[in-house]
Amino acid sequence: MRLAVYSRFLENAKQRGVVTISSGSIAEGTGVTPAQVRKDLAYFGEFGTRGVGYNVRELNGHVLRILGLNHKWPTVLVGAGKLGSALALYEGFLARGFHIVGIFDVDTDPVGKRFGSIEVLPVSQLEEVISKYNVQIGIITVPVAAAQDVGERLAGAGIKAILNFSPKVINLPADIIVRHVDFSLHLEVLTFNLARKVESKK
Amino acid sequence: MRLAVYSRFLENAKQRGVVTISSGSIAEGTGVTPAQVRKDLAYFGEFGTRGVGYNVRELNGHVLRILGLNHKWPTVLVGAGKLGSALALYEGFLARGFHIVGIFDVDTDPVGKRFGSIEVLPVSQLEEVISKYNVQIGIITVPVAAAQDVGERLAGAGIKAILNFSPKVINLPADIIVRHVDFSLHLEVLTFNLARKVESKK
Known part of the structure; x- marks a missing residue:
C-alpha cells in the first residue's frame, strides 16, 4: 500500500530533521512516479504549498490518520x-x-x-x-x-x-x-x- | 502483485477440474475488476477465445512463465x-x-x-x-x-x-x-x- 510506504519515508525524513519536502523528493525516495504521488496526496485535500512543498510533520500526520495509525x-x-x-x-x-x-x-x-x-x-x-x-x-x-x-x-x-x-x-x-x-x-x-x-x- | 494472485486462483480452479474460465470469473474470484483482469491478460498476448474464455491450464502456464515460476x-x-x-x-x-x-x-x-x-x-x-x-x-x-x-x-x-x-x-x-x-x-x-x-x- 503506497500510503504506508509514504509514511515510512516521511517518518524517516522527520527523524533526519527535514521540515518541508516536495512531491518529487517523496517520489524519488519511495520509487513511486511523481504524478502518482501528487494524485495520492491531492486525494486527501490540499495541504501542500506550491513551490514550497509539504510540511513533513503535518503531511505524515495526515497520512497516519488515514492509515488509522493516529492511535494505538x-x-x-x-x-x-x-x-x-x-x-x-x-x-x-x-x-x-x-x-x-x-x-x-x-x-x-x-x-x-x-x-x-x-x-x-x-x-x-x-x-x-x-x-x-x-x-x-x-x-x-x-x-x-x-x-x-x-x-x-x-x-x-x-x-x-x-x-x-x-x-x-x-x-x-x-x-x-x-x-x-x-x-x-x-x-x-x-x-x-x-x-x-x-x-x-x- | 496481481499476476501471483491470478495464478493462485487458476491453480485452485485447475485442482477443482475447471477447464475453461472467463475473465469475469477470474475477476470475481480474485477481487480485481473485470476490466483490469482483461487488461493484464491482454498484455501478455491473445490466448483467450471470445465467448469461451481461457483454457485454465494454458493460461496458468503463461502466468507462471511470466512470474518466472516455470522452473524450480x-x-x-x-x-x-x-x-x-x-x-x-x-x-x-x-x-x-x-x-x-x-x-x-x-x-x-x-x-x-x-x-x-x-x-x-x-x-x-x-x-x-x-x-x-x-x-x-x-x-x-x-x-x-x-x-x-x-x-x-x-x-x-x-x-x-x-x-x-x-x-x-x-x-x-x-x-x-x-x-x-x-x-x-x-x-x-x-x-x-x-x-x-x-x-x-x-
Missing part, C-alpha cells in the same frame, strides 16, 4: 509456535502502534512461556483479554488444522480484522476484514523481476 | 532463529517452486540443528552451497546488526535477489534486487480499512 491498536496473537514467537517479539509492530496485549495457544505446551512482558495464555482466556483491552485486531499463526476454528472464535469475541499467517484460507462473515499473508508472494515478486532481466538480455 | 528456484536462508526456523519449514515455498537448499547462521549455536532434511551450516560455507546449487535467491532473517554484512556476503557470492526480513534497510549494488518484508505493513492495510469503516458510519 491493542492486538492479540493466537499460535505461540516458531512464527508466533518471532512475531511476538517483532519490534516493527510496536513502532507503528501495534501493541500485542495477549498471546494464546490452542496447545497446553507453550502456555506459561514468556515473550517480553507477555505470558502465553490458554485459548480459553481469549474472550476475556479481547474484552478487557477492547481488542479489534487478531493475528493467527496456528497450524492449518486449527486456523478456521481460531478465526471463528476471534470473530465471535468481537475481533474486527484478522491477519492470517496460516497457509489456509479462513471463511468468516463479510464484516470481518481478513488478510492472508503468503510468504511465497514476496519471493514471486523477485522471480518475476529476475525472469524479466533474463528476458531483456536476450 | 534453489534458495538459501541466512538466520536460523525463530523466524528463520518458521520459514525453513514453510510449506508454501515448496508448493511454488522455492527449494531451500541451505540454511546458515552467523552464530555457532544453531549450527547442526535440522529443519526437515536440511542441516544448519556455519555462514563460512555459504559461498560453497550457493555455487554448488547455482542459487540466485537469498532470504535474510538475521538480527539487525548482521543484516548489511550478510547482504553483502550474499551479493558477493553471486546471489541476484534478496528477500530481507530484518527490520533494517540493506544497501547493495543496484543490480541486486532487494525486497524488504515489513510485517506491520500488512497490519496497516487492516487499520486503513477499519478506519474507513468507522469514517463511513459517521
Whole structure:
C-alpha cells in the first residue's frame, strides 16, 4: 500500500530533521512516479504549498490518520509456535502502534512461556483479554488444522480484522476484514523481476 | 502483485477440474475488476477465445512463465532463529517452486540443528552451497546488526535477489534486487480499512 510506504519515508525524513519536502523528493525516495504521488496526496485535500512543498510533520500526520495509525491498536496473537514467537517479539509492530496485549495457544505446551512482558495464555482466556483491552485486531499463526476454528472464535469475541499467517484460507462473515499473508508472494515478486532481466538480455 | 494472485486462483480452479474460465470469473474470484483482469491478460498476448474464455491450464502456464515460476528456484536462508526456523519449514515455498537448499547462521549455536532434511551450516560455507546449487535467491532473517554484512556476503557470492526480513534497510549494488518484508505493513492495510469503516458510519 503506497500510503504506508509514504509514511515510512516521511517518518524517516522527520527523524533526519527535514521540515518541508516536495512531491518529487517523496517520489524519488519511495520509487513511486511523481504524478502518482501528487494524485495520492491531492486525494486527501490540499495541504501542500506550491513551490514550497509539504510540511513533513503535518503531511505524515495526515497520512497516519488515514492509515488509522493516529492511535494505538491493542492486538492479540493466537499460535505461540516458531512464527508466533518471532512475531511476538517483532519490534516493527510496536513502532507503528501495534501493541500485542495477549498471546494464546490452542496447545497446553507453550502456555506459561514468556515473550517480553507477555505470558502465553490458554485459548480459553481469549474472550476475556479481547474484552478487557477492547481488542479489534487478531493475528493467527496456528497450524492449518486449527486456523478456521481460531478465526471463528476471534470473530465471535468481537475481533474486527484478522491477519492470517496460516497457509489456509479462513471463511468468516463479510464484516470481518481478513488478510492472508503468503510468504511465497514476496519471493514471486523477485522471480518475476529476475525472469524479466533474463528476458531483456536476450 | 496481481499476476501471483491470478495464478493462485487458476491453480485452485485447475485442482477443482475447471477447464475453461472467463475473465469475469477470474475477476470475481480474485477481487480485481473485470476490466483490469482483461487488461493484464491482454498484455501478455491473445490466448483467450471470445465467448469461451481461457483454457485454465494454458493460461496458468503463461502466468507462471511470466512470474518466472516455470522452473524450480534453489534458495538459501541466512538466520536460523525463530523466524528463520518458521520459514525453513514453510510449506508454501515448496508448493511454488522455492527449494531451500541451505540454511546458515552467523552464530555457532544453531549450527547442526535440522529443519526437515536440511542441516544448519556455519555462514563460512555459504559461498560453497550457493555455487554448488547455482542459487540466485537469498532470504535474510538475521538480527539487525548482521543484516548489511550478510547482504553483502550474499551479493558477493553471486546471489541476484534478496528477500530481507530484518527490520533494517540493506544497501547493495543496484543490480541486486532487494525486497524488504515489513510485517506491520500488512497490519496497516487492516487499520486503513477499519478506519474507513468507522469514517463511513459517521
